[in-house]
Amino acid sequence: DAGVIQSPRHEVTEMGQEVTLRCKLISGHNSLFWYRQTMMRGLELLIYFNNNVPIDDSGMPEDRFSAKMPNASFSTLKIQPSEPRDSAVYFCASRRGQDNEKLFFGSGTQLSVL
Amino acid sequence: QKEVEQNSGPLSVPEGAIASLNCTYSDRVSQSFFWYRQYSGKSPELIMSIYSNGDKEDGRFTAQLNKASQYVSLLIRDSQPSDSATYLCAVDTSGSARQLTFGSGTQLTVLP
Numbered sequence: 001d002a003g004v005i006q007s008p009r010h011e012v013t014e015m016g017q018e019v020t021l022r023c024k025l026i027s028g029h030n031s032l033f034w035y036r037q038t039m040m041r042g043l044e045l046l047i048y049f050n051n052n053v054p055i056d057d058s059g060m061p062e063d064r065f066s067a068k069m070p071n072a073s074f075s076t077l078k079i080q081p082s083e084p085r086d087s088a089v090y091f092c093a094s095r096r097g098q099d100n101e102k103l104f105f106g107s108g109t110q111l112s113v114l
Numbered sequence: 115q116k117e118v119e120q121n122s123g124p125l126s127v128p129e130g131a132i133a134s135l136n137c138t139y140s141d142r143v144s145q146s147f148f149w150y151r152q153y154s155g156k157s158p159e160l161i162m163s164i165y166s167n168g169d170k171e172d173g174r175f176t177a178q179l180n181k182a183s184q185y186v187s188l189l190i191r192d193s194q195p196s197d198s199a200t201y202l203c204a205v206d207t208s209g210s211a212r213q214l215t216f217g218s219g220t221q222l223t224v225l226p
Contacts, residue, residue: 035216042218043158043202056213091157103214105157 001027006106014114018080021109023092026071029070031102034067034077035091043091049075082113116139116159118205120217128225133190135220137203144160145184147179148204148214158202162188221222 005024013019025032032049047057051071060067064083069075079086092106119138134213139194146165150158164170164177164186176189186205190197203217 015155018193045213048213102160102163103158105159109155 004094004104004106006090006109008087008109009099009107010110010112012080012112015083016081017113018078019082019086019111020114021077021090021092023075023077023094023106023110025075025094026096026104027073029094029096029104030072031095031097032075033093033095034075035093035105036088037091037108046077073095073096079111082111084113087111087113115216117207118131118199118203118217120220122143122202123221124223125220126223126225127149127193129193131134131193131224133193133197133222133224135188135201135203136215137185137186137188137205137217138184138214139203139205141205141207142181142184144181144205144207145179146206146214148188149175149177149188150202150216152200152219153200154199162209190222193222195224195226198223 004026007022030051034046035043036046037043046059047067048055049069065079067077089108089110091108093103095103117140149162151161152158162175162177164179167179167181170177174191178187200219200221202219203215207215
């Protein structure tokens with residue numbers, strides 16, 4: 001099993017540019033989570049999908065952030081326009097089922113907005 | 115007040131000692147509790163889960179849960195330098211296991 005795959009590993013962009021982060025779930029997993037990690041705020045849940053449907057997006061900071069799950073195995077997180085305060089590590093995690101199941105994290109995307 | 119609180123550390127212990135990591139949470143309906151380990155520059159990985167009051171042991175790791183005190187801890191016996199990492203406490207704060215809230219983590223250093 002290849003695990004949760006995220007791309008790119010690193011992204012450096014300029015303020016105002018659009019950024020798209022990608023995530024491929026583990027086969028058979030049906031729940032998908034996007035987290036953001038910073039030194040100041042720790043690991044924050046941005047949005048959670050179950051069976052391709054967004055269940056809770058209350059953690060999405062503002063309208064500049066959007067996430068989609070066009071099929072059962074793939075998700076994108078888009079920031080448009082990006083700002084320096086969006087600089088963080090963005091993790092995607094997946095799991096099988098909804099209850100008490102282990103979360104598998106991808107290796108993360110280190111985003112730097114200059 | 116944050117929903118899940120951890121001492122940020124850093125916590126340093128000598129090799130072979132017991133490392134004790136603590137976590138408190140605010141949501142009384144929480145039912146599921148997890149400890150994740152995160153090495154520098156890596157992603158979090160689950161090392162322990164606990165759902166009932168008391169102790170749960172897995173090798174050198176013991177998780178302890180006290181729901182009345184809203185307290186969960188992780189003990190690492192015979193600490194090794196390879197245990198040096200940040201340990202994240204995660205609690206389901208929605209009343210179901212669908213969403214986890216993470217603490218800010220405790221950085222542990224095991225000195226050889």
